[in-house]
Amino acid sequence: MRRVLAAAAALAILCGAETPALAGAPPRAGAPCSATDEEIYAPPAQLPGRPGDVLACTPAQFPKIPGEIPMRAWKVQYQSTDVRGAPVAVSGMVAVPEAAWPGPGPRPVVAFNPGTVGLGPQCAYSKQMSGAYDDAYELDQLAAALQAGYAVVATDGVGYLDGQQHTYMVGHNAGHALLDSLRAASRLPGSGIDPAAPAALWGYSEGGQAALWATQLAASYAPELPLVGTAAGGVPGDLRMVGNELNGSRFAGFAAAALVGFHAGYPEMPFDELLNDDGREAVARLGASCLVDTIFGFSGERVEDYTLDGLTIDEIYALPGPDGTTWGQLADRHRLGDGIGTPGSGARYEIAIPVMQYRGADEQIIPVLTEERTRDAYCRAGVPTRWKPDVDGDHLIAAKAAIPDVLAFFADRFAAKPPADDC
Template sequence: MRVRVVAASAVTGAALTLASVGAAQPASAAPSQCLASEADIYAAAPASIDGDPGDLLACRQVTLPGVGGVRAKAWKVRYVTTDVKDAKTVATGFVAVPEAAWTKSGSRPVVAFHPGTSGLGPQCAFSKQMTGAYVDHYEGPNVAEFLKAGFAVAAADGPGYIDGKVHTYMVGQSAGKAVLDIARTSRQIPGGSLRSDGKVGIAGYSEGGQAALWAAQLAASYAPELQVAGAAAGGVPGDLKVTAERLNGGLFAGFAADALVGHNAAYPDMPFDELMNDKGAKAVQDAKRLCLFGTLGRFLGARVENLTKDKLTLDQIWQLRGPDGTWGELADRSKLGVDIGAPGSSATYQIGFPVFQYRGALEEIIPTETEDATRAAYCKAGINTTWNKSYVGEHLLTDWLAAGDVTRFLNDRFEGKPVTGNC
């Protein structure tokens, strides 16, 4: 924040003190006002991060030109979360609250939201695009749908959109934690109106769908204090190996490229850079600087075999071992529907609220067999699951076609209406 000196030194000192309140700082000194600069929000993480997951580190009041048709107060936020190895790290996102009063019973609910693929470049962060630095994002109408219904929205960028880091794209557990943690953060905005007794809904599509289901699976163990009422997830790449095999060499190979680079960001000690030939090294750098459509264009038809020194296939890459296991084992850690169950079961991940899963009838990016298999795993585990695969759209269009159903599903959960699912 820039301060203009217009009076005596006493006034100047007071102004500088006020400016320092909003700067990025450890959670033990949470801001009392949202006066952080843009640079503060996305600054590199300190060597040591104090506080608990979800603690607010810095905030900045913003407008949402990327979200049309609704009046809302909004803040960019910087907060504590944990990575795939349970180490504390910093994540970013935004919180939006409708200006219209909440007139229904209880406290205003919040939708913890993760967007679909944004791209790995630092300029691609969802919180940047929705607050005026638009590149090519498409989720604004979905955020608007929630706000029009009266829900607050806590939208996670996903881990890694800070200086010196790379987004850990498609690393499911860290994405799920970032979603749950920003729900916690949303209640800490200085002067904000969200209360800790408000219900929470979880939502996301595509990359966001994977994050949403991981948040659902982790909620009971990672954030038991949150009153999660339901989760909605569509276009879900439930098995990364199956998805990568389908994407490799195709029209949408850019998603696979981002996933490989994102996993390298999450597991930097695993073999990666040394596997690349010159073309592959250039491809990695390109992936780290591009947003969604730039990535898809850059990697159109690309095959991983052509980017590695030994022309490694995906099957061979899965077998490569490093300090964290094999690459295949790490990809499988993000597989959805494994060791899940109802509350009171012996499952690692216990889900005690209804879940809505969906996909388009004309899906052309995510293999439908893995989307269907995720739903089947939830049904087999006894999770209250509602399923819809009748949307007459391909991958992107289905995100918008389902928005009304997602909002109604969450609204019914916030109101405590029963749902039996259709397993």
């Protein structure tokens, strides 16, 4: 059991009554944050504001962040935009070191998207970092950024408010939520974060997908953000490939969770009617599970065993929705590296900042081929790309092992040094 718990802890590094504050109007400029913890996770009655507006906030402590780092911190609920272009409320957290930033310029900001934490509402990253969930995990990325003197904002992602389901692996939702967390951080009363401060995006595994989607969407969705670079590791760039590789493996729970997450993002698509009794029970368990149960509760399971007709993942991909769009076409819309280019290229996604992509030398969860294809796509598009495919360890270890390289990359970006390019 000790060995199992150690493995689970290592894997965790993959992966944060109606009141005026929740009635849809952001807190007044300069007003203190006074929402209750329960109100942070309660869906608002209306969303009349702008993406990035703070809908509710409360001072918070995050004892699960490793190390003794004096900081001011908050939980926040803010407005974002879902994959259909509709407004959506998202929860997250903000932390600012108490020590003065030595400069030059305003204190930089790192926007962080955690790796997989599980679909259950209790698994929200901000809840885990505040110790609200007993099985919370210590993640070292935020501590490292804070120790470097940077402000940090971490999004929980879409679907962790009460009564909702996390839209796991829906890249457009994740990218919007990460970009809007930066907007919210500078609009948060009392944060002192300058909206003109240089900002970087960071994520690993699920978070790496989110960070690259934010990178691809930034020019069209949030062109005012002063982004200087992105670090993304262990990236599941092609969801078709990842799903087929994981199905029936030790990490099959991630493939099943992705199907549940996509159903939450695209509820009109065929799903519930495909399931047998075991499938309905599995979906219920996944929807209430955090990371450890997602891994060990579904190890070796196959999607075929959960459907009435024994459908494979590829057969599910072939199924159309009401407008004729298939599951596979939706998955392909979330494949990273398609339609990208540099500013002025006319590409669907124009990328104006350098990126760092990395993976563990002994990667065993995300297919190496999709990680390499994502990197190659960025190189072909002319995006300056730092590539580190030899981080010590496997997928479970590489997130922590890569921290020094990521911080060095960020330091260069914040200092406006010429970007390294391994293409």
